[in-house]
Amino acid sequence: MYHAVAQTSVSTFFDMHAWFADDRADISLCEMAHGKGLWEMIKTSAADNVVPCMVADTRLVMHVILRDCPGIFRGITSLVDVGGGYGSAAAAVATAFPHIKCTVLDLPQVVAMAPTDGQVSFVAGDFFEIIPQADAVFLKTILHDWNDEDCGKILRQCKKAIPPKHAGGKVIIIDMVVGSSPQDRSCQETQALTDLFIMSINGVEREEHEWRKIFLEAGFGDYKITPILGLRSIIEVYPREDLDQNLSNSVLSSRL
Numbered sequence: 001m002y003h004a005v006a007q008t009s010v011s012t013f014f015d016m017h018a019w020f021a022d023d024r025a026d027i028s029l030c031e032m033a034h035g036k037g038l039w040e041m042i043k044t045s046a047a048d049n050v051v052p053c054m055v056a057d058t059r060l061v062m063h064v065i066l067r068d069c070p071g072i073f074r075g076i077t078s079l080v081d082v083g084g085g086y087g088s089a090a091a092a093v094a095t096a097f098p099h100i101k102c103t104v105l106d107l108p109q110v111v112a113m114a115p116t117d118g119q120v121s122f123v124a125g126d127f128f129e130i131i132p133q134a135d136a137v138f139l140k141t142i143l144h145d146w147n148d149e150d151c152g153k154i155l156r157q158c159k160k161a162i163p164p165k166h167a168g169g170k171v172i173i174i175d176m177v178v179g180s181s182p183q184d185r186s187c188q189e190t191q192a193l194t195d196l197f198i199m200s201i202n203g204v205e206r207e208e209h210e211w212r213k214i215f216l217e218a219g220f221g222d223y224k225i226t227p228i229l230g231l232r233s234i235i236e237v238y239p240r241e242d243l244d245q246n247l248s249n250s251v252l253s254s255r256l
Contacts, residue, residue: 012200029200037201055088058140061174062092064229072226072234073097075168076135080105080161082127082154083142086113087120090138094119103132128153131161140174141232145203148214155218155237165238171220173235178207180227191231211235 015033022032031037065072073079073093077100081090084104094102101121104114108124123132128150131137137158143151155171162169176194191205198205206214208225215223221240227233 013196026202028202054085054141058085058088059092061140061229061232062089065174065234066092066096069226069228069234070096072172072236073100073136076100076170078134079103079136079138080132080134081138081140082131082158084138084140085110086115087122089140090120093138101134103134105131127157129157131157133161135163135168135170137161137171138174139171142175143173143214144175144198144205145201147202147204148210151214152218155214155220159219159239162239165222165241169239171237173237174228174232175235176205176231177211177225177227177233177235178205180208180225180233187230194231216240 012030012033016029019027019029019032028037073096079090079093079100079102081087081093081102081104083106084090085106087102087104090102090104093100102119103121103123104111105123105125105127106114107126111122111124114122125131127142139154139158143154146154158171162171176191178191195205197203204210212223215221215237219240220237223235223237225233225235
C-alpha cells in the first residue's frame, strides 16, 4: 500500500517546482508528474489505491453521519451515491434505513470490482452524462475535485435525477465549507494537507458564498450546512421550484 500511495500521491509533489514555473494554466500538478490526471489514471487502473483509501474514509464519515445526523435520510425512499466506489456509504445507509433503495453510480472498472451481496445496486456510468433517478443524490467529497463549471454540470444532472423539493427531492453533499469548521491547530494542519492534494488535481475548496453561487446557477435554491467532522460539512441542497426562478436569478445577480 505504501508503494501505491507513493506512486499517485507523494511522488506527485516532486515536480512542484516545474509546475509553478509552467505557463499552462490548465495543466494540473498530477498531470505534470504522471503524464495524466488522477481521474484518467483511475480509468486506466494506474491509481488503484485511490478507491480503497476512499472506502476507509467513508466508513469513518458515515459512522459519524448516521450517529449524529440520521435525519438527513428521513423521508426518502431511494438514494443514488454518485461516485460511490464499492458502495460503503450506500451500504451504511441501507443498513440503517432498510426501506431506502440504495444505488451506486461509478465508473465501469470500479463497479466491476464492487460486492455482489445484493444490499446495494450498482450502475456503471459517467455522472457528467446521466444519474439514475432517486429521491436523493449523495455526493461525498466529489465536487471539490472539480472546477465551478464542471460542478455545475454535475449538479444539473443531479437536478434531473430527483423530484421537486415539495416531493422530497434533494442533493446531499459531504464536503468542506471553508470557514465553517473549528479553527484549532489540528484542523488548520489538516486543511493545509487537503489543500495540497486538491491543488494537485486542480480542484477547489469553497467558502459558503462560492457554494451558493454554484447551487443557484445549477437550478437549486435553499440549502442547509451542518458541520459534522473536522473540516467536513453536510450540505443539503434543494431544487428550485419554478415559481422561485425569477427571484433566485435576481438574488444571484445582486450577490455577484
